[in-house]
Amino acid sequence: MSAVAPEFYLALAGFLFTVGVVGVLVRRNAIVIFMFVELMLNAVNLTFVTFARVRGQIDGQVLVFFVLVVAAAEVVVGLAIIVAIFRRRASANVDGVSLLRW
């Protein structure tokens, strides 16, 4: 199959996940934050596929399937919330939505 050792795929997934975490913490646009969440989900998918290869079982790939479905549902609901907030506030900045903050 692949001549590349699985460690390197996991390292790539780790890098991508970290970029996603930093992006969520640093960026202020709600849509861009959502994209970084997608990036983290993609990194996790890569670890699932890598471990499916390491274990020699197909189950990891089935889990990627479910992650995909949940990601699609999450994007639909999340973008709907962003559009609803934008209609009220004319801004997608997450710092503005702080009414419930203690």
Added chain:
Amino acid sequence: MNIEMVVFGVTFVVALGSALAMLFARNAVHAALFLVAVQLALAVAFLLQGAYFIAAIQVIVYAGAIMVLFLFVIMLLGVDRREVLIESLPAQRGLAVGLGALLTAEIIYIAFKGIAIVGDSNAPALEALNEDPGNVEALARALFSRYLLPFEVTSVLLVVAVVGAMVLTRRIAAPAPPTHPVAALQGDQAPDSGTGRPQREEVPA
């Protein structure tokens, strides 16, 4: 030098470079296009590891459908809208990068340590599975036998998500809201831009 190593190297560079470019992209559309590049690179990584069906799904659903949805919403909310660059929590940016570097180090350490313990001696099993029933058939057998209940539950999840999105974005016609959507779209500058302080809305009586 194996050809697969070359392909993996290109995939690694493209994925990581696009992710970092996404971090520094000022424009949301550019960030979305870089995310498409990351997802296509990951599809190549899936192909290299024998996950052929997942790679196809990755291109069709993620890089296709989900990203079109993102771009649609970006266009709906206005493309030329710039992100507010003034940080309301000044220490957060440096702290995020520092802790992110720490997280990377941890993940890579665990990955190398863990694989060294587990080993990948079972890798030929997946190769045989891809040969004998085929990747799609093996996936379908697992999905429709052992994972049948989660599979059915996801259908409920999708229906709930669709109904929820419709309810959330529905416009209520009869009492006009304080900020009409058209007026909100015409006002180009966000009212709370710059200061980062929350601005109170008119509380409906």
